[in-house]
Amino acid sequence: MNTHKQSHTFCKAKAWRQCFSLMMCFHVVLGDVPGPCKHSVTKEHLQNIQGLIDNQLQNDCSIAYTFMERQSLSKVCYVKAAFPQILELLKAHFQYSPSSDNYRYVSTLKMLVLNIYSHKCIPEINEEIEDDPVRFAKEYSSSRREAVGKIKKVLQLYMELMTENNKPVDWNCEEEYAEDYPELTTALAKSTGPTSGITADLLDSDSDRDSGKAFRNGTRGGSHISYKIAFITASVCGGLLLLITLYCFRKQKKLKALLHSSKVKENQRLTSDSKDIEMQDYEITEQSCLDST
Structure with a gap:
């Protein structure tokens, strides 16, 4: 027995x-944070941003710019809303000589943002199902040092989202963007929205323009591709x-x-x-x- x-x-x-x-x-097949997204922002990138901050003048003149205020937004929805404004801010107020360290820092930062979008690590706001989060935008007047500090905080939050999860991030912010908060700005044009803001006129060099063109081609029809990927994933999992x-x-x-x-x-x-x-x-x-x- x-x-x-x-x-x-x-x-x-x-x-x-x-x-x-x-x-x-x-x-494992069901999903993990994709490799290009999980490692898209590294400590080296944050060090480059810190180098740009350190190179700003202590008593620099104030600049006026628009940037997202987090308020009650979750980490995911704040990052999704604030990310497109990074390129606008860099284009408008951070132009340097091509031979300077600051120019290299800014170019690296632009390419970082464009690569994140081209790999679809952060989806563009789909205004067919989500409201434009313009109500969370705020007009700031501060030094360049403080402005770059806001960019660094957004990238740090994005890095946390990519490393603290073992599955893809849910970027659906329909409910949060639709909440009826008081208007913080008077009249912010639609051109400040995420979809129209990520265009080639935000890029300085020829290589940046090529990257912008590749990004637009990659995001065109992104919704259709997403449905196909979802169908294929569901079939494989089943x-x-x-x-x-x-x-x-x-x-x-x-x-x-x-x-x-x-x-x-x-x-x-x-x-x-x-x-x-x-x-x-x-x-x-x-x-x-x-x-x-």
Whole structure:
């Protein structure tokens, strides 16, 4: 009986281990933060931004610009709303000589933002289902140092979103953008919105313009591609789930057959042992009768 129990335990553990491995594979396929997005902002990028901050004059003249105020927005929706304004701010107030360190810092920062959009790490605001978050925009008048500090905070929040999650970020902000907050600005033109703000006129160099063109081509028809990707992902996940179910069902049948076979063999062994004992008892009895006669 001990052999039967050990066999049962071993087979059951083996089946569950294999099913668990398949379930882990299924979890990986279901989704993780894409590699290009998870590592799109690094500590080196933040150091470059800090270099741009350090190179600003302590007593610089104030600049006027528009930037998002977080208010009650979640981290996700604030980053999504503020990201397009980074390019506008850099274009309007951070122009330097091509041979300077500041020019290199600004160019690197522009390319970083464009790459994040081109890899669809942050989707553009879809005004068909989301309101333009212009109500959260605020007019600021501050030093360039403080303005770049706001950009750095947005990138730090984005970096946290990419590293603290084990699954893709849900960028749906329809409810948060639709909430009826008091207007903070008088009349901010639609051109300050995320969709129209990310255009080639925000770029200084030829390489920036090429990147902007690639970005526009990549985002055109993005909604259609997203639906296709969602359909393909759902199909793959459904197929994997079916395979896992069939695999576990097959393993369960094999386990039951193995246990039944073990039980039959155990019963046969016990029956054989019982017969041997009866035969020995009969022989002993017969011998006793012979001896007595």
